Amino acid sequence: MTGLELIPLIVSSAATTVAAANVLYLGTAALLYGGLAAGATLLSRALTPRPSVPKPEDGTYNLKQSVPSLPIVLGRVKKAGDYVFLEEKNGIAYHILVHAGHRIQGYVKHYLHDEAVTLDGSGNVVSPGHFNDDGNAYVQITSRIGLPAETAYSDIASTFSTIWSSNHRGDGLASVRLRCYTAPSKDYLKVYPNQMPEHSAVMDGMLLYDPRTGTTAFTKNLAIMRLWHLTSPYGGKLSLDDMYLPDWINAANVCDQTVTNKSGGTESRYYGGMWFRANSDPIEVGKTLDQAAELVVYERADGLIGVHAGEYVAPSITLTRDEIISFGLNANVDPATTVLAVRGRFTDPSDLYNTNDAAIYGNPYVGEDTERTATVDNVAVQTHNHIQRLQKLAYIRRNGARVSITAHYDPDNDVAYHRFVRIQYAPKLSDAVIEITSKVTVSLRDMTVTFSGIVVPSGLYDFNAATEEGDPGSSIIIIPPSSAPVPVNFDVVIQTEVVSGGSSAAYALATWDFVSASLTYELEWEKTSGSTGPQSVVSTAGETQVRSGYLADGVQYKFRLRTWSGGASSDWTDYEIRTSTADSNPPGVVTGASATGGAGQVTFNWTAPNSANYAAARCYWNTSNTFVGATYVAPPEYGSPSSADSRVITGLTAGIKYGFIEAINASGVAATPQATGAFTVT
Numbered sequence: 001m002t003g004l005e006l007i008p009l010i011v012s013s014a015a016t017t018v019a020a021a022n023v024l025y026l027g028t029a030a031l032l033y034g035g036l037a038a039g040a041t042l043l044s045r046a047l048t049p050r051p052s053v054p055k056p057e058d059g060t061y062n063l064k065q066s067v068p069s070l071p072i073v074l075g076r077v078k079k080a081g082d083y084v085f086l087e088e089k090n091g092i093a094y095h096i097l098v099h100a101g102h103r104i105q106g107y108v109k110h111y112l113h114d115e116a117v118t119l120d121g122s123g124n125v126v127s128p129g130h131f132n133d134d135g136n137a138y139v140q141i142t143s144r145i146g147l148p149a150e151t152a153y154s155d156i157a158s159t160f161s162t163i164w165s166s167n168h169r170g171d172g173l174a175s176v177r178l179r180c181y182t183a184p185s186k187d188y189l190k191v192y193p194n195q196m197p198e199h200s201a202v203m204d205g206m207l208l209y210d211p212r213t214g215t216t217a218f219t220k221n222l223a224i225m226r227l228w229h230l231t232s233p234y235g236g237k238l239s240l241d242d243m244y245l246p247d248w249i250n251a252a253n254v255c256d257q258t259v260t261n262k263s264g265g266t267e268s269r270y271y272g273g274m275w276f277r278a279n280s281d282p283i284e285v286g287k288t289l290d291q292a293a294e295l296v297v298y299e300r301a302d303g304l305i306g307v308h309a310g311e312y313v314a315p316s317i318t319l320t321r322d323e324i325i326s327f328g329l330n331a332n333v334d335p336a337t338t339v340l341a342v343r344g345r346f347t348d349p350s351d352l353y354n355t356n357d358a359a360i361y362g363n364p365y366v367g368e369d370t371e372r373t374a375t376v377d378n379v380a381v382q383t384h385n386h387i388q389r390l391q392k393l394a395y396i397r398r399n400g401a402r403v404s405i406t407a408h409y410d411p412d413n414d415v416a417y418h419r420f421v422r423i424q425y426a427p428k429l430s431d432a433v434i435e436i437t438s439k440v441t442v443s444l445r446d447m448t449v450t451f452s453g454i455v456v457p458s459g460l461y462d463f464n465a466a467t468e469e470g471d472p473g474s475s476i477i478i479i480p481p482s483s484a485p486v487p488v489n490f491d492v493v494i495q496t497e498v499v500s501g502g503s504s505a506a507y508a509l510a511t512w513d514f515v516s517a518s519l520t521y522e523l524e525w526e527k528t529s530g531s532t533g534p535q536s537v538v539s540t541a542g543e544t545q546v547r548s549g550y551l552a553d554g555v556q557y558k559f560r561l562r563t564w565s566g567g568a569s570s571d572w573t574d575y576e577i578r579t580s581t582a583d584s585n586p587p588g589v590v591t592g593a594s595a596t597g598g599a600g601q602v603t604f605n606w607t608a609p610n611s612a613n614y615a616a617a618r619c620y621w622n623t624s625n626t627f628v629g630a631t632y633v634a635p636p637e638y639g640s641p642s643s644a645d646s647r648v649i650t651g652l653t654a655g656i657k658y659g660f661i662e663a664i665n666a667s668g669v670a671a672t673p674q675a676t677g678a679f680t681v682t
Contacts, residue, residue: 053276053284055379056347056355062097062198068277070101072234073174073205075220075273075382076108078353080200081176087160091182094156097199100174101278103146105204105218107176110141112197114352117141129571130190130483131197138181138191141199146174153177176201189568190483202353205273211245212252220271222293222380223251223309229289230297230305235282244304251309255293261385262469270294270310273347274380292380294393294461296419308419312460315422315433317413319405325448326406329428332399335372340364342395345377346387351475358384359470361391374398384472389463400454403434409442409449416440416449420456433458484565487521488513492559492576494551496584506580506667508548510561517542520564528556528577538564551580554668581667587611588663588671592644595621595659595676601650602679606661610642613665619647620660620673627660627673636664652681 051069059079068082081097088094110117117139118127124137131139144150150169156177157166178199183191207216208228219225227248230236255270270293276285290297294310332338341362348356364371376394381387403423407415415421415436423432438452463469490512496504510523520541525548526534539546551557556579563570588609596603604619616636622629639645659676 051277051280053274053280053288053379056353059275060200062200069279071099071275071277072102073100073104073203073273073275074208074225074228075271075380076202076204076349077273077275077347078111078200078202078349079275080198084170084175085156085164087156087163089159093180093182093196094159095178095180095199096153096156096170096175097178098170098173098175099201099203100146100205100275102172102174102206103148104174105207106145107143107174108202108204110176111200111202111352112139113194114200130193133183133187133191134572136181138183139197140179141176143176143201144170144174146170146172148172155179174203187569189566193483193568205275209240210252211240212249220268220273221252221255222270222272222289223248223255223295223307225274225380226286226289226293226295226297226307227252229282229286234276234278234280235286236305238305242303242305244300244302244306247306247308251293251295251307254309254311259385259389259463260465261383262465262471267383267385270386272380272382272386288378288380291376291390292378292386294390298417300417301414306417310461312458313420314458315418315420317415317418318422318424319407319415320424321426323407323410324405324423324425325408326404327425327428328404330402332401338372338399339374339395340366340372342391342398343373343375344387344391345375346381346384347379348384348472348475349382353382354475355379356475357473358387358391359472361388361395361468361470385465385469388465388469389461392463392468393460396456396460397435397437397454400456402452402454403429404450404452405434406448406450409444409447414442414449415451416442421453429455433460435460483568484519484563484570485515486570487561487563487573488515490561490573490576492578494578494580495547496582499550504582505550506553506582507550508557508559508578508580509545510547510559511545512561514542514544515563516565518565521546522562522564522569523548523559524561524572525551525557525559527552528558553580553582553666555580579668581669583613583665583667584669585613585665586663586669586671587614587641587665590617590661590663590671590674593659593661593674593676595679597657597679597681599682600652600654601648602652602657602659602681604647604649604659604661604676605644606646606674607644608639608641609663609671611663611665612641614639614641614663615666616664617645617647618662618664618670619649620662621649621652622658622660623655625658625675625678627675630658630660654681656680 062080063082079099081099084098085096115128117125119141120126123140123142125131125139148171150171152166152169156164176199204218207218208224209216210224231238231240257269258266259269260266272292296308298306300306341360341364343360344358345355346358347353364373374394376390421434423429423434432455434453435456436451436453440451442449493509494506495509496506499505508525518541521539522536523546524534524536537546537548558575558577560572560575562572588611590606590609592607594605608614616638618636619633620630633649637645637647656678658678660673662673663671
């Protein structure tokens, strides 16, 4: 085997195909772990580059193109969908959007133009209120989670039967059907202030295999996601038989560990989520997951794929001066290679899963004007504590002393399969922990092992959130669109005016508080019973009152008011109930009021007042000689002024009773009731 150089970390076992080896990325943060990362060097950069990992903002808008690549969702993310159907019929727009090309756990929250919406049991959007104007639901959302055999959207199949059928089920596609009704032109901008709604959703993504339980379920565990990626058609294309599962079980357990954040709450050490497309570069996806969970993937001596978890493991190998052949030490104090601070960018669920800046770890300006910083930017990280821990690690590694070592090769203590080793090389390094950051090369010709690394503290992963986490940058606060302000102090007064012929007519005068000279107000009114439909009138801009049209005399109406601004209206006020009265002056009282009882009945007699506005008389009876509580017998008895009149009332029970007669005008305004005295019903 003279002249043979072995590179233990390259994936080239008999069980691994050439294609799998070419796409398999094994390692964390390729710049740091290029050596431990097996297989990355096998990928030819001459190939056409694949799309990189999408940023959260890339999922803001729904995609319309002929054949989009399938989206893959891991963990909890917020994203828009890919259009597979968009048609309109009878004023209703139908949308079908695919959010994931696989079964998902489910939809958590729906958004329309970044407004979180609430659905009722039928999928109707009930809030924000502008999508449910005046009790009319204008938007309806239903969804499918991507079962192997899904259910077609029946309303689309029936409405567009010539182009869509029940066979269009969308098997294995997580999708949403959005139905939007056309709003009346005067209410359009109120219902749809941002035009046609843009849908997006927070969803819990793919169900993943967990080697700890042997079951498949939804998880945010980054190690479980990386295991899936290496064994998926979109990643390493390996099988579970190619994986050394004890390592992956340990890595998943490390991700599940609880850490304390600055607020005093707890969270899991390496949890997160991301989405990408089936044609995204698998190397970029792997790097993102590895960096987020601090994973180092490697090939073991038995050909299985193992993983170093994101934790410090006390070195089991110690190289002393006796084993070390060549030793190089770089204190790494050059300003060109060190940093004063590390910036971070992460996906912030509290900011609608947009990318946000983390607090700066360190101080970018220490005794100099030049900013020296590095940036950790990872879309799979979803908490500020998590990104800060990664920033601290990047700070330590960027500023740590570098070593390069050649030592005697010991097959029983192979450095190639370890992340940390201990070096005792006094006086340069009396007893130091080295994190290996390069490819470990073993030469069987010289029986040597060569590698490079960084001097790190044994507390590499220690993190005091109270003092080290800091506060994230301020998020952009999205102000939801607001409608015109609801009128304040709305009131209605019935007034009268003389019209042609000298008669009076009633109308309603509505008033409200002044807010802005640019606002107009719409008054609507209709009868409380027997209505033929509402009528409305709009005020002049800047005015604080508006009058209705003429009202039917003596009829009860309900009134409400709303504000208009820029083509959009406010909500209506509550109804105000008023009775129209054209004549508010009562007529004179009746004279000669009397009552004569009979068998189960009574006869009222009176003379109408000599009043021009007299219209009718109303008759009452009571069991006591008081008008309070008397029973009115409808309808009124209409007659002429100064004329004698009478009314027979039947259906009375036997006994002594008392009668009352009051004169009314055409508006129903009554004069003082006149007593008839007692009468006896037999």
